[in-house]
Structures are given as C-alpha cells and as structure tokens.
Amino acid sequence: MNEDLKFAYKVRQILDQGTDALDPKLAIRLHQSRQVAVTGCQLTANKLATTTGHFADGHFSSHLRTLLAAVALTLGAIGAYYWNSFEQASEYEEIDSALLADELPPSAYLDRGFHTWLENDSQQSSE
Amino acid sequence: MTSRIELSDFLASVERRAFKQAMFAIHNEETALDIVQDAMMRLAAKYSDRPTTEWPMLFQRILQNAIRDSYRRSKVRSTWTTLLSSFSNEDEEDYDLLETISAETESEGLTQPYRLLERSQLIDILEKEIEKLPPRQREAFLLRYWEELDIAETAEVMGCSEGSVKTHCSRATHTLAAALKLKGVEL
Numbered sequence: 661m662n663e664d665l666k667f668a669y670k671v672r673q674i675l676d677q678g679t680d681a682l683d684p685k686l687a688i689r690l691h692q693s694r695q696v697a698v699t700g701c702q703l704t705a706n707k708l709a710t711t712t713g714h715f716a717d718g719h720f721s722s723h724l725r726t727l728l729a730a731v732a733l734t735l736g737a738i739g740a741y742y743w744n745s746f747e748q749a750s751e752y753e754e755i756d757s758a759l760l761a762d763e764l765p766p767s768a769y770l771d772r773g774f775h776t777w778l779e780n781d782s783q784q785s786s787e
Numbered sequence: 788m789t790s791r792i793e794l795s796d797f798l799a800s801v802e803r804r805a806f807k808q809a810m811f812a813i814h815n816e817e818t819a820l821d822i823v824q825d826a827m828m829r830l831a832a833k834y835s836d837r838p839t840t841e842w843p844m845l846f847q848r849i850l851q852n853a854i855r856d857s858y859r860r861s862k863v864r865s866t867w868t869t870l871l872s873s874f875s876n877e878d879e880e881d882y883d884l885l886e887t888i889s890a891e892t893e894s895e896g897l898t899q900p901y902r903l904l905e906r907s908q909l910i911d912i913l914e915k916e917i918e919k920l921p922p923r924q925r926e927a928f929l930l931r932y933w934e935e936l937d938i939a940e941t942a943e944v945m946g947c948s949e950g951s952v953k954t955h956c957s958r959a960t961h962t963l964a965a966a967l968k969l970k971g972v973e974l
Contacts, residue, residue: 674913686816720907
C-alpha cells in the first residue's frame with residue numbers, strides 16, 4: 661500500500677466518523693427521504709401489477725369496448741357525411757329558386773357577354 | 788423485482804455520505820437534502836429493477852449529475868455571494884489544531900469528551916479542506932476512496948478517462964495532505 665492510499669484510507673475513516681456524527685435532525689430528514697423514495701417505487705410497482713391484473717381480467721371486455729368505439733366512430737362519420745349532403749342540397753335549392761324567381765332567364769347567368777356588360781355598366785355608373 | 792427492503796437498506800447505507808458529498812459542493816443543507824432525495828427517487832423509480840450490484844454506480848452517477856447541475860445553477864445565480872464568502876474564510880486560518888493536540892498530550896489523562904472534541908475538530912478541518920478542493924478533484928477523490936468505486940467506475944460516473952481520474956485523485960490527495968500539514972494535522 662503506497663503513501664497516497666494510506667492517507668486516503670485515513671481520510672476515509674475520519675469522513676466516516678463525520679457521517680456517524682451527523683445531526684439527528686438531518687438523519688431524520690434523510691430517513692424520511694428514503695421512505696418517500698422506497699414508497700414511491702412500491703407504488704409504481706403496485707400500479708403496474710394492478711394494471712396488468714385488470715388487463716388480464718377484462719381482456720375481452722376491453723376488446724368489446726374498442727370495437728364499440730370503432731363502430732360508433734364509423735356511424736358518426738357516415739352521419740356527418742349525409743348531414744353535409746343535405747345541407748348542400750338545401751343551399752343549391754335556395755339558389756335555384758332564387759334564379760327561377762328572377763326575371764332574367766338562367767341562361768343569361770351563363771353568358772360571358774352578359775357578365776362583361778354588367779361590369780362595364782357598373783363602371784360607367786360609378787364614374 | 789427487487790424487494791423494498793433491499794432498496795431501503797442500500798439507500799440507508801449511502802444516504803449520509805451522499806448528503807455530505809452534496810454539502811461539500813453546494814454548502815446548503817436544504818439544497819443538499821433535496822439533491823439526495825431526488826437521487827434516491829430517481830434510482831428507485833428508474834433503476835430499482837436493475838441488479839443490486841449496479842446500484843452503487845448508478846446512484847453515484849445520478850447524485851453527481853444532480854450535484855453538478857445544482858452547482859452550476861448556484862454559481863451562475865450568486866457569483867457575488869461566492870466571492871464574498873471566500874473572504875470570510877480567512878478567519879479560520881488562525882485556528883491551529885496542533886496547539887490543541889500538543890496541549891492535550893501534555894495534560895494528564897485524556898478524558899473521553901476531550902477525545903470526542905478533538906475528533907470532531909479534526910473532522911471539521913478535514914471536511915473544510917475537502918470543500919476547498921476543485922470540484923473535479925473532490926469528486927474523483929470521494930468516489931474513488933470514500934465510495935470505493937474502482938478507477939473504471941469512477942471514470943464512467945465522472946464522464947472522463949481513467950487517466951484523468953488518476954490525475955484528479957493524485958492531485959486531490961497531495962493538495963489535501965499539504966493543506967492538513969499546514970494546519971499542523973498529521974493523519
């Protein structure tokens with residue numbers, strides 16, 4: 661054993677004596693910290709075990725729940741699609757009835773010349 | 788799964804040294820306690836299922852990282868405080884243990900309380916000198932000689948080469964020996 665190691669060994673002995681003589685209040689706090697850490701670990705382990713147990717017990721029921729959720733989602737999507745279609749149809753219906761109620765024939769709205777005339781006419785009137 | 792008792796026993800065996808290590812670096816009881824609790828909780832939460840033989844090194848790695856982080860934060864936060872506190876240590880330079888020891892040996896019969904006082908003074912001086920060591924030297928010295936990790940394990944915990952560990956340990960030993968000799972302490 662060389663001199664450095666001998667010295668280090670003596671230092672270690674003194675340091676150990678220092679930890680033995682630690683303030684009791686601090687020792688209690690450390691003890692509490694340890695309890696918290698160990699309890700936390702135990703809780704995690706218990707939680708994991710409980711989760712695993714539940715999974716094993718309700719294996720089929722969880723599958724059923726998943727299936728039901730998927731069916732409900734699909735039905736919801738189909739419903740939304742149909743609802744949108746009805747909404748769009750009623751909008752078109754309103755436009756069509758407005759066009760039909762107007763004096764202009766519907767073919768006038770499809771005529772490009774009519775649009776050009778409308779734009780020119782509106783510009784002239786604004787000047 | 789490791790038993791709760793094994794984990795508790797392991798933590799009980801390292802908690803005081805861990806606290807002291809944190810105190811050497813941080814100089815604040817509350818922060819040191821927080822660091823130790825945090826390290827314990829991390830070990831328990833993440834590594835309790837690992838073989839018990841790996842715990843010492845894992846715990847030291849967690850602890851040293853936490854100490855380093857806290858040390859960096861406190862250094863940035865209170866540069867001025869650190870500067871001022873370094874001046875206040877000058878008063879302690881006047882204390883000479885050698886005088887106390889020589890007085891004791893001359894006196895007739897060393898009573899037990901007197902020995903205890905002597906011992907506690909020696910512990911105080913040594914701990915203060917360890918606090919004064921550069922952080923990396925202190926870390927290497929304590930891991931190697933107090934926590935009894937081997938050179939490879941110490942290097943892994945510190946994130947440096949084995950050569951660096953040897954250098955840090957050697958420097959720490961010589962600095963410590965010189966500082967104690969200056970104070971008249973012979974181990």
